[in-house]
Amino acid sequence: MHVYASIPSGRGGGPFPPVIVSQHGGGVDQFIRDMADRLAEAGFAAVAPNLFHRFTEEQLDNRTGRIQHLSDPEIVADIGSTVEWLRAHPAIQGDHIGITGFCMGGRVAWLGAATNRHIKACVPYYGGNLFVTWGSGDNTPFQLASGIQCPVLFHFGEIDENPSPADRERIDAELTRLGITHEFHTYPGADHAFMDYTGLRHHQEASEASWPRTVEFFTNHLMR
Template sequence: MYAEQPKWLSPTHLKRRQFVVASVSAGFALAVQPISAQTITTDSEGLEAGPITMPTSDGEIPGYSAKPMGSGPFPLVLVVQEIFGVHEHIQDICRRLAKLGYVAVAPELFYRQGDVSQLQSFEEIRAIVSRVPDAQVMADLDAAVDWAMGNASADPERLGITGFCWGGRITWLYAAHQPNLKAGVAWYGRLVGDATELTPTHPVDVAASLNAPVLGLYGGEDTGIPLETVEQMKAALEAAGDPSQFVIYPDAPHAFFADYRPSYRPEAARDAWERLQAWFREHGVV
């Protein structure tokens, strides 16, 4: 089902493990400073939460995990980062999910291509992100499921995924990749695009082959994701008879859930978070 889980915490791996854990950004991306006064901070009371490393087919990568105290098994949600990496906002989302009873795991999916946490501009960050192959991302997400099964009392039969911006696109693709997925929630992820060697397909191309329903949460004022592309995706899903759905927040811009950025829209964010929880409950990620 998933990749074989190696023994990754032996003494010979400790030095490497300390290095990769340190690469997970504890703060916010420098490119989006200053931090908003509305930034949400979720504590770790009642949780096991912190940086992790996880084995993949070609070495270890860092990440962040949060889970409830106890032996489980717990439903599992993969959390897919924005272009800014696994910084504090993504870690906080993991803790919010853990407070709801989930194991939440966010692998650092740009790790091989570079560390985006210290970069000063969108141009520098995009230069790294553009080198990340979709195939690598799919494999690393599968490895995150393996890690959670072996180390965080996760139940792979109750598997969900949610992703933001860059991670929203990945959420759709993973729904077509992973046959054991129960549901996905994609936040303002790109839906169409040109095929390249590293990104050969986009969500509209895989609409007919999703293994699980996806809830798309998008902003009507998102200048980077025109509503006509949402309509294209809706048409492709309808043609395939797929039960995935969209919710459009008419006055919301891109990144309306990112409470550390000026784009944050509290009312839309709260409604969308409730819809995420309902979607996971409806489709068996509980």
């Protein structure tokens, strides 16, 4: 599995607090690499694993249909492998690992936090499909919420339909019931994928408002 890695420059050899950047449907493309680079500029070692590494060229050619080939157990295994690689790396603070992600990556971030106790901060961006399984998964990410052992910062678009406003309320109620510390932000006029400057739904105001909150959240929970 290939991993794009970006580390802080001019700060010596670490160790650095790491953040896993979970890809969107476009894969580990320029947008995802830029997000990793921005985290590195803020002092984090950012890594973006290629979750499509099992795919054939034919499967990759159909961008809109790529996610149908993903399976939750394989996603969990890939995030677990990434965590173990980080924990073994001498330049990494392996006991303070964060995870973020965009679109399907927001779902992956939630799933990673729910299944890996080493993740200490989780920031999903408009993570949809939390109420369904992918592939051979037995439980939905939502059903696995009790496994989350870290604070969660969740970014929503006001006019997004997946996750919808009703989804937000359901997620909020479940995290509250479980006693999981969480912070939600909904951005007026923003749709799904509002961070992705390469797409038609990019929303400048939401993008500019959400990113400092993400950096501050990771700073507070990972930089010790």
